[in-house]
Amino acid sequence: MKRHWPFALLAPLLVTLLVAFAAPVAMMLMRGVSEQELPAVMPRTAEALRGWDGTALPPDTTAATAANEMRAARRAGTINRVANRLNYDIVGSRSLIFNTAARLDQGAAGSSVPDLARIDPRWGDRATWSAMQHASGTTSSFYLWAALDRRVDPDGRIVGVPSEQAVFVEILLRTFKISAIVALLCIILGYPVAYLVASARPKLANPLLIIVLLPFWTSTLVRTTAWVVLLQTNGVVNGLIQSLGLAQAPLPLLYSRTGVYIAMTHVLLPFFILPLYGVMRQVPPDTLRAARSLGAGPVSAFVRVYFPQTLPGVIAGAVIVFTLALGYYITPALVGGGADQMVSASIAFYTNRSLNWGMAAALSILLVLPLGAVLILGRTLSGWRPI
Amino acid sequence: MSAPASRGERIARLALIAVAGLVLAFLLLPILAIVPMSFNPTSFLVFPEDGLSLRWYRMLAESPDWTRSFANSLIIAGATTAIATPLGTLAAIGLVNLKSRARPLVVALLGAPLVVPVIVVAIAFYFLFAPIGLTNSFVGLIIAHTVLAAPFVVIVVAASLHGFDGSLLRAGASLGAPPTTVLFRVLLPLIAPGVAAGAVFAFMTSFDETVVTLFLAGPEQRTLPIQMFEGVREQISPAITAAATLLVIASTLLLGSAELLRRRAERLYGPPGR
Numbered sequence: 001m002k003r004h005w006p007f008a009l010l011a012p013l014l015v016t017l018l019v020a021f022a023a024p025v026a027m028m029l030m031r032g033v034s035e036q037e038l039p040a041v042m043p044r045t046a047e048a049l050r051g052w053d054g055t056a057l058p059p060d061t062t063a064a065t066a067a068n069e070m071r072a073a074r075r076a077g078t079i080n081r082v083a084n085r086l087n088y089d090i091v092g093s094r095s096l097i098f099n100t101a102a103r104l105d106q107g108a109a110g111s112s113v114p115d116l117a118r119i120d121p122r123w124g125d126r127a128t129w130s131a132m133q134h135a136s137g138t139t140s141s142f143y144l145w146a147a148l149d150r151r152v153d154p155d156g157r158i159v160g161v162p163s164e165q166a167v168f169v170e171i172l173l174r175t176f177k178i179s180a181i182v183a184l185l186c187i188i189l190g191y192p193v194a195y196l197v198a199s200a201r202p203k204l205a206n207p208l209l210i211i212v213l214l215p216f217w218t219s220t221l222v223r224t225t226a227w228v229v230l231l232q233t234n235g236v237v238n239g240l241i242q243s244l245g246l247a248q249a250p251l252p253l254l255y256s257r258t259g260v261y262i263a264m265t266h267v268l269l270p271f272f273i274l275p276l277y278g279v280m281r282q283v284p285p286d287t288l289r290a291a292r293s294l295g296a297g298p299v300s301a302f303v304r305v306y307f308p309q310t311l312p313g314v315i316a317g318a319v320i321v322f323t324l325a326l327g328y329y330i331t332p333a334l335v336g337g338g339a340d341q342m343v344s345a346s347i348a349f350y351t352n353r354s355l356n357w358g359m360a361a362a363l364s365i366l367l368v369l370p371l372g373a374v375l376i377l378g379r380t381l382s383g384w385r386p387i
Numbered sequence: 388m389s390a391p392a393s394r395g396e397r398i399a400r401l402a403l404i405a406v407a408g409l410v411l412a413f414l415l416l417p418i419l420a421i422v423p424m425s426f427n428p429t430s431f432l433v434f435p436e437d438g439l440s441l442r443w444y445r446m447l448a449e450s451p452d453w454t455r456s457f458a459n460s461l462i463i464a465g466a467t468t469a470i471a472t473p474l475g476t477l478a479a480i481g482l483v484n485l486k487s488r489a490r491p492l493v494v495a496l497l498g499a500p501l502v503v504p505v506i507v508v509a510i511a512f513y514f515l516f517a518p519i520g521l522t523n524s525f526v527g528l529i530i531a532h533t534v535l536a537a538p539f540v541v542i543v544v545a546a547s548l549h550g551f552d553g554s555l556l557r558a559g560a561s562l563g564a565p566p567t568t569v570l571f572r573v574l575l576p577l578i579a580p581g582v583a584a585g586a587v588f589a590f591m592t593s594f595d596e597t598v599v600t601l602f603l604a605g606p607e608q609r610t611l612p613i614q615m616f617e618g619v620r621e622q623i624s625p626a627i628t629a630a631a632t633l634l635v636i637a638s639t640l641l642l643g644s645a646e647l648l649r650r651r652a653e654r655l656y657g658p659p660g661r
Contacts (some may be wrong), residue, residue, distance in 0.1 A: 005566070009481030010493060013474040013537055017496055021511075021534045025503060028511040089397050189410045196407035211411050217642035218418055219595035221612050222631045226417045229432050229628060230422065236420060236434075269414060297398050325505020329598050334619050344506040351510045351602070364507045375502060 029368070032143050032361030037085040038135040041078045044071040046136035049129070055152065058129050060112035066132075067100075067110025074101040082135075089131040089142065089151065091165075096122055130154035141233060143362035147172075158348035168346070175342040178260060178332075183318045185265045186272035190317065194273045198280035209277070216270035224331045228254060229264040231335065255337035263335045268324055272317035279313025312382040319378030323371050343367050359375060418635060422659040425628055425629035432625060443629040453630070456614040460594055463525065463610060467532040467593035472586040474533070475540025479572065479585075482541065483548045500538050508535070509599040516603060523605025531603060539592055540585035543645075547581025547652035580652040587645035 009297065034301055039046045048062040064199065073079040079101050086093035100119050109115045117124035134142050134152060145151055149166035153159050160166060197208045215223060230236045231253040238250040253259045291301040329344040350360035424432055429441035447453045478497065485493065500508065512531045513522065521527035555577070559569040575582070597612040604613060611630070618627045 005444060006481035006485040007487070009477040010485065011481075013478035013541070014493065014496060015605055016474060016537070017500070017534060020530055021500055021508070022496065024511040024515040025507065028507070028514045031514070105525050189413070192407040192412075193401055193410045196403055208411065211415050213642075213646070214639060215414050215418060217638045219591075219593075219597075219612065221595065221597050222634050222638075223418060225615060225627055225631050226421045228619050228623060229421055230417055232432060235432065266417060267414065269410075298393070298399065323502065328508050329506045330616065334616070344504065347510060348602075349504050351513060357514060360510055364510065367504060368507060371502075371504065 009349040024258070028361055029365055030361070031358050032147075032363075032365045033139055033141070034358075035079045035085075035135055035137055035140045035142070035359065038132065039138060041073050041082050042066065045069050045132070049136040053132060054126075054130060054133060054156070057113050057124070058124060063113040063116050063123070064111045067104050067116060070097065070101040071104045071110075074105050084356070085135050086131055088146065088359070089134060090127065093128070093131065097119055100370055106344070127154050140358075143358040144365065146359060147362040147366050168363070171341070171343050171346055174340075175326060175344075175367075176370070178257075178264070178340075178342060179322050179328075181261060182264045182268060182325045183272075183322040185261065185319045186269050187314060187318055188278060189265065190269055190272040190369070194276040194280055194313070197273075197277055198283075212270050212273050212277075216274065217264070220267050221330055223267050224334050227259065227266065227331075228295055228334055231259050231262070254335065257336070257340050257341075260332050260336040260340045263331050264325060264328060267331055268321045271320045271324060273318065275316045276310065276313035279316070280310050283309045315378055317383040319374060319382070326367060326371050420565045421628040422632050422635070423556040424625055424634045427625050427628075430624060432623065432628070443543040443625045444633075445630055446626050447633075450626075452609075453611075453614060453626075456609045456611050459525075459608055460612070463528050463532060463588045463608075464593035465584050466525075466529045467536050468586050468590045469590040470529070471533045471536040471540050472582065475585055475589070476544050476575075476578075476582050478537070479541045479544035479548060480570075481549075483545055497538055500535050504596045505535075509602040512599060513602045522603050523608065525608055527603050528600060528608055528610075531599050532596055535596060535599065536589035536592040539588040543585040543649065544578065545586050547578055547584070547649060551578065578652065580648040584645040584648040584652065587641050587648075591641055595634075595638070 035046075045062065045066040048065055049058065052058045052062065070079065070082075073082060079097060083094045083097035086097060100116065103111045103119045108119055110119070113123060122128050129154075129158070134140070142152070146161070149161050149169045150158050151161050193212065195209075197205050197212070200208060206268075232238070233250045233252070233254070237253060238247075241247050241251060251258075253262075287309070288301055288306050291305040292298070325342055326342075327363070328342060329348065332340055332342050333345060342368050347360050347363050347367070350356045350363065377379070423434050425443055426439040426441070427433065427435040428438055428442055429435075482490075482493065482497070487493075508531075512527070512592070516522045516524075516527045550576075555573055556569055559573040560566070564572065595612060596610075597616055600608075600610050600613055601616065604610065611634070615627060615630055618624070618630075
C-alpha cells in the first residue's frame with residue numbers, strides 16, 4: 001500500500017489525459033480504419049453486402065433492401081451521408097444516390113437490380129455495388145488506400161486513382177522532405193552556436209544562451225508573423241538583398257518554399273540547440289586536451305574525439321526538430337504558397353471544409369506512424385530521455 | 388583553452404565566432420525587427436523614417452475585436468493555469484517518487500501531448516467536442532489547453548524536485564505529521580519556486596496556443612493568437628506588429644521570470660541529479 005502512494009498523486013492527471021487526450025486521439029484515428037456512414041444509415045444493406053461474394057451482381061433481395069433503406073434515409077434526412085461516402089470512392093455517385101432515393105420516394109419500383117437499373121443504369125454496374133460493399137464493413141482500408149492515392153477495384157485489385165485525384169502521396173513526400181531539410185539546416189546552423197555557447201566562459205555563455213532562449217520563449221505565431229512582414233516583396237529582407245546588389249528585382253520570398261524553409265528553421269532552431277548544448281556541457285573538456293597531448297591535430301581531435309561524444313545531442317535535437325516540423329501547420333499556412341502546404345493543411349481541409357473525417361483521420365495515421373517510428377529510433381540511437 | 392593556441396586554432400576559433408554570431412543574429416534580429424515597425428506612423432510595414440507614433444497601439448486599445456480577444460485569452464489562460472498547475476504538480480511529485488514497472492508507460496502518457504502533432508490533437512478534440520456541443524465554448528477550450536499545458540508543469544516541477552532532500556519529508560512524518568500535512572506544510576512551500584515556474588509555463592502555453600483554438604473557438608471565444616492569425620492572413624497592417632511586440636515583451640518577462648524561479652529552485656536544493 002505504502003509503495004503505491006505516488007499513483008494516488010499521479011491519478012488525477014493520468015485520468016484527465018486518458019479521458020481527454022488518449023481516448024479522443026485513439027477514437028479519431030479509428031475513423032481512418034472504420035466505416036461510420038453506410039453501416040449506420042443503411043445497416044441491413046451493409047449486412048447483406050458484407051455476405052456478397054462480389055463476382056456477379058448482388059441478388060435482388062439485396063437490391064430491394066437497399067431501395068427500402070435509401071427511401072427511408074431520404075425521409076430521415078440522412079441520405080447525404082451515404083451519398084457523400086460513395087462519392088469519395090466513385091466521383092458522381094452523390095447524384096446517383098440522391099436521384100435514386102428521390103425517384104424511389106416518388107413511387108418508382110425498386111424490388112430488384114433491374115428495377116434500380118431502370119432508374120439509373122449505373123445500378124446495373126458491378127462497380128457501384130462493389131463501392132457500396134467497400135463502405136459496408138466495420139473495419140475499412142478504404143481511407144488509408146485513398147490517402148496513398150490508391151483504391152480497390154471490383155476485382156479486389158489495388159489500383160491507382162485517376163491522376164487528377166492523386167495528390168496525397170506528393171503532399172506526404174513534400175511534408176517529409178521539408179521536415180528533413182529543416183532538420184538538416186538546424187544541424188548545420190545550430191552546431192556552431194551550441195559549441196560556442198558550451199565552450200565560452202560562463203560570463204559570456206549566459207547572455208549567449210539568452211539569445212537562444214528568447215526566440216524559444218516567443219510564440220511560434222509571433223515569429224511567423226515577423227517573417228511574413230520581413231519577407232514581403234517590398235520588405236526588409238528584399239531591401240537588404242537589393243542594397244547588397246545580390247538581385248536586381250525583389251525576390252518572391254513570401255508564399256514560396258524558400259520562405260517556408262527560412263521561417264521554419266528560425267522557429268525550430270532553438271529546439272535543436274538547447275538539447276545539443278545540454279549534451280555538450282556534459283562532455284569533459286579533458287578528453288579533447290588528452291587527445292591533443294597525445295599528438296592528435298586539432299581537426300582530428302575534434303572529429304574523432306569531441307564530435308562522437310556530442311552525437312547523441314545532434315540526433316536528439318534533429319529528431320525533435322524533424323518530428324515537430326512534420327506536424328507544422330501555422331508557419332506553412334502563413335508563409336507558404338499553395339504548393340508548399342504540408343499534410344497538416346490537408347488534415348485541416350478535410351476536417352473543416354470537406355467534412356470527410358475518415359480522410360482526415362487516415363492522413364493523421366500516415367503522419368503519426370512515421371513520427372512514432374522516428375521518435376523510437378531517435379531514442380534508441382541517442383539514449384536521450386526528455387523526462 | 389588554457390594551453391597556448393596555435394595560429395590555426397585561433398583562426399578556427401574566430402571562424403566559429405563569426406559563423407555562430409551570424410546564426411545568433413538570424414535568431415534574434417527578426418524578432419527585434421518588428422518592434423520599430425510598430426511605432427510607424429504610416430500604414431506601411433517599414434521602419435519609421437519621420438518620427439515615431441503610438442497610433443497602432445491606440446488602435447489596438449480602441450478596437451473591440453482586439454480588446455475582446457485579449458480578454459478571452461486572459462480568461463482561458465487563467466483558467467487553464469488554475470487547473471493544470473495543481474494537476475501537474477501532484478503528478479510531478481508522484482512521478483519523481485514512482486518506482487514501479489509501469490513508470491515508462493506513465494512517462495509516455497504524460498509526454499504524449501508534447502509529441503503528438505498539434506493538428507492531430509486539434510481534430511481529435513474537434514471530433515470529440517462537436518457532437519456534445521463543446522466546440523464554440525470556453526469550457527471545451529479550457530479542457531483542451533489544460534491537456535496541452537499540464538505536461539509542461541510536470542516537466543518543470545519534476546526538474547525542481549530532483550535534488551530535493553527526501554529526509555525532510557521523513558522528518559515531518561516521523562514527528563507525527565499526516566501525509567497531507569507533510570505535503571502542504573513541508574514539501575509545497577519548499578518547491579514553491581518550481582511550482583510558480585510551472586504555472587508560468589502553463590499560462591504561456593495556453594496564451595500562445597493557436598492551432599487547437601483555431602478548430603475549437605467560435606466567434607465568441609476568439610483569442611489573441613486567432614485574432615493575429617486572421618489578421619496576417621487577410622490584411623496585414625502595422626497593428627499586427629504592435630500586437631506582436633506586446634506579446635514578445637509579455638512572454639520575455641514571464642518566461643524570463645520562470646527561468647529565474649527555476650534556477651532559484653535548483654540552487655535551493657543543489658544541482659539536479661543529486
